[in-house]
Amino acid sequence: ALHLPILAGMSLAILLMQLKLAGVHTLASTVHGAEAVGARFSASQSSDAAPPLFAPWEVDWCQPVALLVGNEGAGLPEELERSAEVRVRIPMASGVDRFAVTHKVDSLNAAAAAAVLFYEAARQRKLLTGSGANP
Amino acid sequence: ALHLPILAGMSLAILLMQLKLAGVHTLASTVHGAEAVGARFSASQSSDAAPPLFAPWEVDWCQPVALLVGNEGAGLPEELERSAEVRVRIPMASGVDRFAVTHKVDSLNAAAAAAVLFYEAARQRKLLTGSGANP
Numbered sequence: 001a002l003h004l005p006i007l008a009g010m011s012l013a014i015l016l017m018q019l020k021l022a023g024v025h026t027l028a029s030t031v032h033g034a035e036a037v038g039a040r041f042s043a044s045q046s047s048d049a050a051p052p053l054f055a056p057w058e059v060d061w062c063q064p065v066a067l068l069v070g071n072e073g074a075g076l077p078e079e080l081e082r083s084a085e086v087r088v089r090i091p092m093a094s095g096v097d098r099f100a101v102t103h104k105v106d107s108l109n110a111a112a113a114a115a116v117l118f119y120e121a122a123r124q125r126k127l128l129t130g131s132g133a134n135p
Numbered sequence: 136a137l138h139l140p141i142l143a144g145m146s147l148a149i150l151l152m153q154l155k156l157a158g159v160h161t162l163a164s165t166v167h168g169a170e171a172v173g174a175r176f177s178a179s180q181s182s183d184a185a186p187p188l189f190a191p192w193e194v195d196w197c198q199p200v201a202l203l204v205g206n207e208g209a210g211l212p213e214e215l216e217r218s219a220e221v222r223v224r225i226p227m228a229s230g231v232d233r234f235a236v237t238h239k240v241d242s243l244n245a246a247a248a249a250a251v252l253f254y255e256a257a258r259q260r261k262l263l264t265g266s267g268a269n270p
Contacts, residue, residue: 057258091257108250115247116254122226123192123255 016083024064028084029117031075031107053087061121069117072110090116151218159199163219164252166210166242188222196256204252207245225251 019026028051059065068084070076081087090113092105108116154161163186194200203219205211216222225248227240243251 055258056254090254093257109246111244112247112250115243115251119191119225119251119254120258122228123190 012080019066022064024066025086026066026068026084027059028068028076028081028087029070029113030081030087030089031070032081032087032089050082051084051087053089055091056088056117056120059086059088059120061124065121067114067117069110069114072107072113088117147215154201157199159201160221161201161203161219162194163203163211163216163222164205164248165216165222165224166205167216167222167224185217186219186222188224190226191223191252191255194221194223194255196259200256202249202252204245204249207242207248223252 016026030053032050068076068080070080075081090108092107107113151161165188167185203211203215205215210216225243227242242248
C-alpha cells in the first residue's frame, strides 16, 4: 500500500525555490561522479561545477532535507542535479566472478536506492522500530 | 547483469553447519519481532527462544557474516530464522496520511531489504566508491 502524499503538476523550479526559502537542503541522488566520494567544493571551481559529491553516511540527514531521486535509466536531469546543494552516491562494489574477473555492477534501481538513503536518514535520526517489518 | 555466484541444490542444514565450522556468523533478516530492537539474549530465556533482534546498525558487519534473506511474502522459514545467531530487522516508519492518520507501512521487498543491509555492511567496512553508480 502506498501511503506517500503525492503532489503532481507542480513546477520543479518553483518547488526548489520554495524549499530553498524554507531552509530545506536539497540532495540529489546521482549516478555520476568521476570525482572521489567525499570531494568538496574548492574555491577555484567555476560556478557551473557540479555540487559536491558525498557518500550517504557523509551527509547530515538530521537537517531538513529534500531528496531528489531520478529514474533508474537516466537518473535526474543534469540541470536538476546541478541545482542541488549536494550530490549523494551509494558506493557500489565491483562484481568478481568465479574466474576472479571483475565486472562493473549495475546501479541499484530507484526504489532500492531510495530505500538505502531513507535507511541512512533513519539510522542517523535513530528511528526506533515501529510496528512495521521487513523481509 | 547478475554477477553473484549462485550455488543451487545444496542442503541448507549442511550449508549452515559449514558456515558455523568456518566461523561465519549467521544473520537472519526478519519480518518478525515483538521485542524491542536491541533486546539482547538474557540468560533466563529458554533454549528455543528466537535469536536476539537488532537494528542493522547494531550488528558488527566487519566480522565474517552470512546474511539469510527470505522471500518477501513469508520471510524466512521459522526454523531457519531460529537457527541464526542473530536476527536483524530494518526499522520501518509509520505512514501518516494527509488527515494525520497513521498507517502501517508494508515491509520492503527482498531486494530493497538486501540493498539496505549490504549498504550497512559497506558503510561499516568503509567501502570506497568504485566505478559503479546508482540512481
